[in-house]
Amino acid sequence: MEATKIEGSTMEKQAELARLIERFSNQDGVLATAIPSLHFVRSSNTTVPIHQVHEPALCIVAQGRKVVMLAEESYHYGTSDYLVVSVDLPISGQVIQASAEAPYLCLRLNFDPHQVLDLIKESAFPTSPMPDSRRGLYVSQTNSLLLDAVVRLVHLLENPQDVPVLAPLVIREILYRILQGNQGESLKQLVMTGSHSNRIAEVIKRIKQNYDKPLRIEELSKLANMSPSSLHRHFKEVTAMSPMQYQKQLRLQESRRLLLSKSADAADVGFQVGYESPSQFSREYARLFGLPPISDIKRLRMDQITRPFEPVVR
Numbered sequence: 001m002e003a004t005k006i007e008g009s010t011m012e013k014q015a016e017l018a019r020l021i022e023r024f025s026n027q028d029g030v031l032a033t034a035i036p037s038l039h040f041v042r043s044s045n046t047t048v049p050i051h052q053v054h055e056p057a058l059c060i061v062a063q064g065r066k067v068v069m070l071a072e073e074s075y076h077y078g079t080s081d082y083l084v085v086s087v088d089l090p091i092s093g094q095v096i097q098a099s100a101e102a103p104y105l106c107l108r109l110n111f112d113p114h115q116v117l118d119l120i121k122e123s124a125f126p127t128s129p130m131p132d133s134r135r136g137l138y139v140s141q142t143n144s145l146l147l148d149a150v151v152r153l154v155h156l157l158e159n160p161q162d163v164p165v166l167a168p169l170v171i172r173e174i175l176y177r178i179l180q181g182n183q184g185e186s187l188k189q190l191v192m193t194g195s196h197s198n199r200i201a202e203v204i205k206r207i208k209q210n211y212d213k214p215l216r217i218e219e220l221s222k223l224a225n226m227s228p229s230s231l232h233r234h235f236k237e238v239t240a241m242s243p244m245q246y247q248k249q250l251r252l253q254e255s256r257r258l259l260l261s262k263s264a265d266a267a268d269v270g271f272q273v274g275y276e277s278p279s280q281f282s283r284e285y286a287r288l289f290g291l292p293p294i295s296d297i298k299r300l301r302m303d304q305i306t307r308p309f310e311p312v313v314r
Contacts, residue, residue, distance in 0.1 A: 013147035064104030090249035
């Protein structure tokens with residue numbers, strides 16, 4: 001009886017969240033709100049895979065379904081799940097359930113890992129580093145406590161004067177609920193100083209800052225205080241790819257952004273992002289995006305006219 005009551009409460013909160021997002025989302029796309037870290041995503045159609053570098057965030061689908069690809073791994077989530085990205089990751093996301101009558105509705109709350117670390121320090125959460133690294137992306141099941149906090153955060157948009165004072169408090173509660181979740185340990189490990197996951201997060205930051213420069217494993221190993229073999233192993237556990245593959249994803253996604261944002265020669269853009277060979281750039285670009293640079297950009301511009309959607313997160 002109690003379990004049925006809890007399940008009913010969760011479904012009610014999910015329905016309320018969907019109504020609120022629909023209310024504040026008057027068009028398809030990624031929509032900013034009066035709370036700087038909070039965005040709504042709406043789509044009246046299913047989409048092609050959208051490539052982006054996803055920053056740390058909580059994503060909750062209030063209506064519809066989505067699949068996210070990280071390297072060769074796929075993560076499906078819908079109204080009973082939430083997705084956490086705890087470190088910058090190159091992914092592709094595709095809305096697989098949406099219609100004009102029942103659009104895809106999603107809430108995205110960006111967060112800074114330092115917010116999580118401060119919360120751990122002030123709480124009774126265990127802080128001993130685990131021996132193995134954890135994946136920087138996971139899907140977990142929503143519950144009524146998390147949804148209740150999320151709904152209260154969205155309700156603050158009805159009274160903008162309350163946002164500066166109350167939004168930070170509710171966001172802390174949301175992060176606290178994530179840490180309490182059955183995969184909260186993955187998030188803890190990525191922010192705890194000295195853990196393998198946290199050291200890999202520092203390596204990711206360095207690669208992202210210097211994505212157009214040659215990758216020097218020796219320097220990255222020194223930064224992480226790991227041997228090259230250990231660095232490769234832990235890096236792949238966090239990102240599902242090697243450091244070289246990660247850098248390649250960053251380069252190709254940035255090249256696509258540059259080609260979309262201005263009229264530029266594909267070879268010149270390839271050089272800007274770190275490629276020395278135009279043919280290698282074109283070949284690897286086509287392998288990731290399905291078409292060579294010029295053909296892909298023509299297709300994307302047509303897609304933007306017919307159904308604009310999520311931009312690259314930088």
